[in-house]
Amino acid sequence: MAYEPFKVLKSTAVPLPIENVDTDQIIPARFLKATERVGFGDNLFRDWRYHQDDTPKADFVLNDATFSGKILVGGKNFGSGSSREHAAWAVYDYGFRCVVSSFFADIFRNNCLNIGVLPVQVSEAFLANLFAAIEAVPKTEIIVDLPQQKITLSATGASEHFDINDYKKENMLNGYDDIDYLTNIKSEIENFAAQTPL
Amino acid sequence: MKKTLFDKVWDSHVVRSINNGPDVLFIDRHMVHEVTSPVAFLGLKNRGINVLYPNRTFATADHNTPTINQHLPVADPLSANQLKALEENSKAHGISYWGLGHKKNGIVHVVGPEYGITQPGATIVCGDSHTSTHGAFGAIAFGIGTSEVEMVLATQCIMQPKPKKMRITIDGQLSKGVTPKDVALFIISKLSTSGATGYFVEYAGEVFRELSMEGRMTVCNLSIEMGARGGMIAPDEKTFEYIKGREFTPEGTAWDAAKKYWDTLYTDEGAVFDKELHYTADEIEPMITFGTNPGMGMSISKKIPTAAEVEGAATTYKKSLDYMGYDEGQDMLGKTIDFVFLGSCTNGRIEDFRAFTQLVKGRQKAAHVTAWLVPGSHKVMDAIKEEGLLDILHESGFELREPGCSACLAMNDDKVPAGKYAVSTSNRNFEGRQGPGSRTLLASPLVAAAAAVTGKVTDPRTLY
């Protein structure tokens, strides 16, 4: 599924200063029985967000109107555990376009890049800085500049460079996914297939 | 240049390499199942494209299927809906579909090899992390996400940076009662669940050469539990013998041509790995896990390690033991268990049922134990009957269920109740994996059999 191109995102952010957030928490296994990619945003962090009787837990950050925005700032080792892509869908469908952390689990990072969520890995120090700034001023603005590969706190101008490989960057900038790329080289693939016995 | 087995297979499947980006890797064979495929098919529909090579794709239903009364309609509406979607999608795109009740139905990683879909030197993917199983044949096989399932359906390719390479060599002879499962649990206990992250593993040495194909599949299956993308073993005469004459295996001149390629599939003398590990067979005893990840395993006769003896966070270690209701320093032997699960793509093949049956023969199932014996496929189920194993199992008080993933991930009704202990031959002992609150002890079919007849954790070697 192609997605909106990602260039420069200026937004407030939602802080989640918890380490080792695993994909079972992001989207519990019982929500994997869907046959369509709809409604995953409603179940993002389902068991942290809602009581068993489906009433919201007041102290969870997604239920706190003080915080909002298209950027999710999470603790170290975000997205570990099961490889379910549903976790990245839930993040996207909820409305986040960017997740910031000081370390991402491999497959979650990949899944995000495949569906148009930009994972931004920053240093521990910068992450602490972000959490402090959001805590102090919940509507503080953060700028994620993909062309420059730079994340900046508007208020102070504090910024940091982040890495992304050229290929994925190009995709995100244009809203392409891998299938767009591959369908463009279809004849090359067909030639290859012709020489590859079944 | 000297190449590893992995290099040879990978390099020969690269359609193009992207500068400072991934390789475009051609996929020979793609297996799909009901849980991770529906959204991928929907994606194709939204793009208005078809499956590029339907004859390279194979579909089976396994993850959420019931293991009793498979002839009746599936009761859970959500599961039924996913099964229906897979059937319709397969039909619409001309993909062979082995649904519930079909004689070729079974767990995706069990049926692939059974019908010769799995071949040496092939690239194989599936939306399930234990796709690594197929590496036992010298194939590059790994699990993928749903976007990637869509990608392979649409283009028969996947975009991946080439992983690093690790070789694990084990020489010597395994002693009696030590099975391939124990070898894998031993390696994971040494490496931890992230010790091979970023690597593709090759298993080498006498121990793996001596293993049957079933045993090699068990080992490769568990590669993912040490963090690796996959694992593989160089094909040999045993491999060729196994695949010969199966439905999707080449024949005649095609066989000869394939065989010529397969004979080149080994790691060249002097080829370099990013990491090499060596162990010896006599270090390995029957294993059992005591915690909530597959790395928390130990020799069955030892004591649960203390927090001070293990690397990593002591609090997480304690939390894990608390969940299990165990304490550091305790014996595992003698601990009471409630459930036994024999099955899954790790240990649901005929050899596993033979081992289990051989041990329970002439004994009775412990009265308080609930045992789920779930064959990996119809073919396995038929063999259990034909070889007379079923009669022996019945005499010992065991029932056989119908094929599927079952309690491995408990998406169907085969759920271990909260607080109960299950000795399981599957692959994951995470919190709640076999049902909310369930407590899993991973072990070999022999250890499972010993537990089933004694009702507690027992060293199978004491029952010979």
Ligand code: SF4
């Ligand atoms: S048996 Fe378990 S690990 Fe194997 S395919 Fe089924 S769910 Fe996955």
